[in-house]
Every structure is written in structure tokens, then in C-alpha cells.
Amino acid sequence: MESLPLYLYTPHKLSAIINRLYTLLHFVALTSIIYYRLSFFLSTPSTPPLSLTHLLVFASELLLSFLWLLHQAFTWRPVSRTVFPERLQQDKELPALDVFICTADPKKEPPFDVMNTVLSAMALDYPPEKLHVYLSDDGGSSLTLVALREACVFARSWLPFCRRFEIKTRCPKVFFSSGDDDHGVTQSVEYEEEREKIKRKYELFKERVHRDEEKAVIKETSSPKAKNHPSIVEVVHDSSDDVVGSDQVQMPLLVYVSREKKPPHPHHFKAGALNVLLRVSSILSNSSYILILDCDMYCNDSTSARQAMCFHLDPKISPSLAFVQFPQKFHNISKTDIYDSQLRITFMTRWPGIDGIQGPMLSGTGYYMKREALYGKFLQKDLFGLKQAFGPSNELIMSLQHNKQHNIIDRGTSSSILQEEAQFLASCTYEKETLWGKQASNLRPTSASNLIGFLYNSMLEDYFTGFILHCKGWNSVFCNPSRPAFLGTATTKLNDTLVQGTRWNCGLLEVTFSKFCPLVYGLSRMSVLQTMCYAYYSLQPLYSLPLWCFATLPQLCLLNGIPLYPKASSPWFMILTSVFIFSQLKNVEEVLLTGGSVLAWWNEQRMWMIKSVTAYTYGTFDAILKCLGMRQPNFLPTNKVSDNDEVTLYQLGKFNFQTSTNLLVPIVTLVVLNMIAFAGGFARMIISGSWNELLGQVFLSFYILWVNYPIIEGVMLRKDKGRVPPSVGLLSLVLSIIFLSLGSMVLRFQAGIPGIYNRNTNS
């Protein structure tokens, strides 16, 4: 008898039809606009040189159109999936699971919160003897280690409590602060008593960790240790210690890993940390599947592992399935979400779309990875080759061959040799001359197109590693259950959002500039649609060019009375307007369909503009400098703590302009520039009656100002701490005036050359 399917796959046919129709219509309109521009340029070929402004605007239109086209791949075949974990085999048939949690900085990532993530992972609804939790501490902080030991003690009470009362929220901090006891067992006196008991233990645990944190703050203000320390591997809890049958509960294996760091050795940030965990875990537990979590991403649904297994254990898709990706969701999103911190479009529109092609991109956290996918397909017998690829550790090589062996359980922790070996695997020289972190296409003929571990080429290790996996023919699936499987901490400060965005976009361009540029490398290795999706991301930072252009040049021309767009009375104007309106309407439709509001769409528009002229722009510079070898890569972990004022501003939906000047000046300058241009242009339009020629440009400025009203407010109206500092406002005004005066001079100089502008007015 055929068993029931473990999951259901639902293509969204109606959405697909609507999306494709829209794509087609929009494509025709865009082509006609390009035709219009070209015929305009070619109509009077005898009068060179062409106006630079026209060319730049046209180039921007082309680039925007191209990015739009690439993006259509995400909307081509949207699907969704439903899982039936209750249909899984018995517990004893489930595969072993390792959980990797990374932390890097005890100040930005408070140990107590990290421990809550660890506890939520230990409490996953999975056979404890098959669950192994690893914490990587790149900060090398004794604080984290001590906190982990405390967490382990608390887990002895917390885990049985969760299991006994079928608690749903297994992150203790959330459980004790939310007040709703959403447990599966009906309320009882026994439960209440037990809850009180655990709560006291929890408070004690919290107190201890916080006390240590405070002590540490006094002691070490800046910790040079983070960059220079030996490797530490400590098995905090070994499940073979648990006496089965006694009233003591079984607990998962819990291991603390702090890899060695020494100044001249590159440590490759998170990818490096994950690779160390891969090696260390391979000789301790060597589970076939791995859940990867950022230290702020707690497990909000303890059944996520079983949900993921519905895909990994499905005989039809399992052989080629590399990972099951859950969306990143956040516990601290405010109603207005002014910074678009929830990354709605990524996880609600794009991932369900790409799931209908070859599967979602790797998203850094909240995914269940098949270990084998990260080990490449090496010839099993070639010991020399294996050592060249994986490094000198015999234990590690053995683990590759005995896939299901749980070394620590088989041999016991007493094996100090194993401990030593783990330390060796976490040393900073281990990877020298090996293939760890490399995409090995042309390194050795025997390992053609192989990768080992998470790849180092890009700071966006997730995007790049996922890309290479897909190129190698692996698939992924997107699992988006109604109860969020994981919840993280979203950025609630403009500065954090933009700094993070700069890192991401730099990471994307690092891939674009490499020989793995998705548009070229991907095309021969995966479907056109999947390539388009990856190419879209790899070129996303280029939005900065057209957005800078559209925020300055039409405005400059407007002030000088030079039209750039067709006359309002011409049919071309209609086409241009409808392209604008329909693309916005389509956007609104998407936002509404994914549960957002019109306000959310409006906020997304603004953040897209802001990010384009800051994060995308700086990310591009960073990537170029890095390519030229003029800049070292740097992964500054995102802040996971914020003070009360910041949170209040965010909750109120008010922009917090306490942002580094580098990031703030471009935004404010462009807004001020548009204010001047709009005022000047509008006046000119009224006085000279040239509305027919200038309407397009006046509207563009108006639209930019309308969307960015909160910035105007921040410069001119607000008096609170979060306003735009007057000095920045002044600097921006000066910069705008300089740009507009210099620009006007150039335009006048160009206009001096006969035959340039006189023909524009005829079009």
C-alpha cells in the first residue's frame, strides 16, 4: 500500500496567469518606450553630440527595465506547500539532527538572549538522543561559555516541563513574558504549580547571567580577545550521561565551540564559523541534517524539525534536496514597520515564486541543510585526495565514510583524544591548503565543480553558497507554515538597517564581479528562470545608478526649463504614465495579497529609494574597493539591543535620523534638491505656461517629495532627538546648491552647441 504523502504542493494558477499577463503588457509598453527614445535619438542624426542628460536618463530607463524583467521570474510560477508531520515514520526512524547557532559579539548579542535561542533549540520536539546543539562563539567570550553552562542547568527543568505540558512557545524568555500559556494540555492545578516552580528557576538563571554580564562590562570595555584566542571546544552536556529509565530527562548533546583566531589569519566571519562547526560536529555527532540559526533566531515552533523532515524524508524529492528554507520572521515588527524590516517582498513574494522553479535561495538562518550537500561528491576511496580537500584530520575523513556514526555516543566523552581532535579542527590553520570554503571548479580535476562547506568568496555566504548548490543541481524547498517556525530580531533603527543593507549589497556584488557572476555562470548550469532570480539579486545594487539619476537630472533640467519627457498632450506621455501607474498598482496588489496594507506598500517604496541611494551605493563602492584590493572585508554584526527611546520611535512609526552622516547626507541632499527643483519648476511652469513640456518632471519631483515626506518632516518640522541634525540639513542645502549651479553651467554650455535642445521641444 502506498503511504500518504508527507506534503502537498499547490501551484497558484490564477496568480501565475495574472502575473504573466501583466508581464506581457508591461513588456510591450516598455519596448515601445525604448523605441520612442531610440527614434528620438536617431531622428536628427546630423546634430551631434547628443545631450549627456538624455543619454543618462535613457540608460537609467534601460537598466530599470532590465531589472524589472529579471524580477518577473519571481512571479512566474508561485506555489505553496503544506506539510503533514503526523504522517512521518516512528521516532526511532528519524535521522539525527545537528543544530548550529552562531554568535559573535556579547555586546551586540547579549548572552542571555543567545541562551534563549539555545534553549528553544534544545527543546525542539525531536528525539533528544538524536538532537545535538552546537554554539559557535566568535567573540571567544568566557561570558558566553559560563552562560551556556547555566543554560544547561536550567534546561534540566525547562525541557521536561515543555514536554510534559506540550508547551508551544519553547523559548523561555518569550514564554514567561507573554503570559499566554499556549500549552496543549488543559489547564490544571498541577500545571500552575509546575509553572511557578520553573519560573523561579528561570528568574534565578536570568539573574546569574545578567550578573555576569554586568561584571564583564566593568572588566572588559573593549575585548581584544575576540580577535586573538585559542580554540575551545567544551562538551557542556553529553547525552550519553543521561541515565535512561531514571527520572532524569534525556537532553540533547550541547557543545560550546570557540574557534581559534589569530590576527593574520582570515577567519571568514560567519561562513568560517559554520565550517568549523561542520568539522567539529562531524567527529562528535555527524548528523545527516543540520539546522542553522543566527543567535537571535529562536525556535518559535518546536515541530519545525519534523516539518522539514516531511521534505527530507520524501523518497521522491529527497535525493536532490539540499535544504528546506523557512522564512525569516521577526518578533519585534511594529505595526507601521517604517524600515521594511520584515523584508516582506523577499519572504512573501519572491521565495514562494522561486519555490516553483528550483527552490528558494539560502537565507542565512532558519534552514535544514543536508550535510552531504556541503561535502561535495568526492571519490570515497582516494584517501590522498580526501585529505587534500578536507584537511589532515583522520577522524574527519572517517566521519565522511561512516555517515551514520555518532562517535561521541559510541565511544563516550572520556575520549580526550576526540576533544583534542575537535580543538585541532577548530584551529585557524586547519583550513590552509584545503578546499574548505572554496568552490573547487578548477582546483583539482578529480573534484570537478565541488564545494566544501560554506563558501568564502562573498560576505553574503548564504546567497553565494545557495547559488553554487543550485548550480550543481541541488534543489531547495520553501516551507512557510502559518505559525512562524523561527523568530528573530529585526533592525529597528535606520542606521542598522542601512549598515546591514550595505553589507548585503557589497556581498552580492562580490559575487557579480567574480567569475561566478550569476548571469553568466548560472545560465549554463540552471534554468533561465532560476538564473534570472539570482541575477536579479546580483544586480540589485545597480538600482543605485538609475535612482541617483532620476533624483537629480530631471530636476536639474526642470530648473533650466529643459524637457526630458514627452509632452503631456502626446500619446507617449500616456504610455509612460500608464507604465508607472500599472507597475505601482501591480505592486499594491502583491502587497495586499501577502497580507500587507497600502501603507506598507508606501513604506516599501520609500525604503527602496532610501536604500538605493545609500546602502546600494555604498555597497557598490565597498565591493569595487575590495575588488581592487583597497579594502578589507568586514562583517559588523547587526545590533540586537536597542534602547527605549529607539524602540518608542520605531513603534510610533517615526523615522530615527540618528544615523551616521555618510548615510544621512545623500538622502537629505536629494530631498532638499527636489524641493528646490519642484518649487522652481512649478513656478516656471505657471509663469511661462510650459506645463505641457515640463509636467512629467514636475510630477517626478513631487512624487519623490511625497514619498519621502518623513524626511522633509525630519529636516524642517521635528524637534525631538530623532530629527535630522540641523548641520546635516545645512550641509545638504549647500551640496544641492553646488550641484544645481554647476549642473546648470554645464547645461548652458551644452546648449551653446547648436542643435541640442531646440529639437527636444518639438518632440
Ligand SMILES: O=c1ccn([C@@H]2O[C@H](COP(=O)(O)OP(=O)(O)O[C@H]3O[C@H](CO)[C@@H](O)[C@H](O)[C@H]3O)[C@@H](O)[C@H]2O)c(=O)[nH]1
Ligand atoms: O564574524 C562573525 C559575524 C557574524 N556571525 C554571526 O552571524 C549571524 C548573522 O549576523 P547578523 O549580525 O545578525 O547579520 P544579519 O545581517 O542580521 O544576518 C543576515 O545576513 C547574514 C549575511 O550577511 C546571514 O548570514 C544571516 O543569516 C542573515 O540573518 C549572527 O548570529 C552572528 O553572531 C558570526 O558568527 N561571526
Ligand SMILES: [Mn+2]
Ligand atoms: Mn541578524
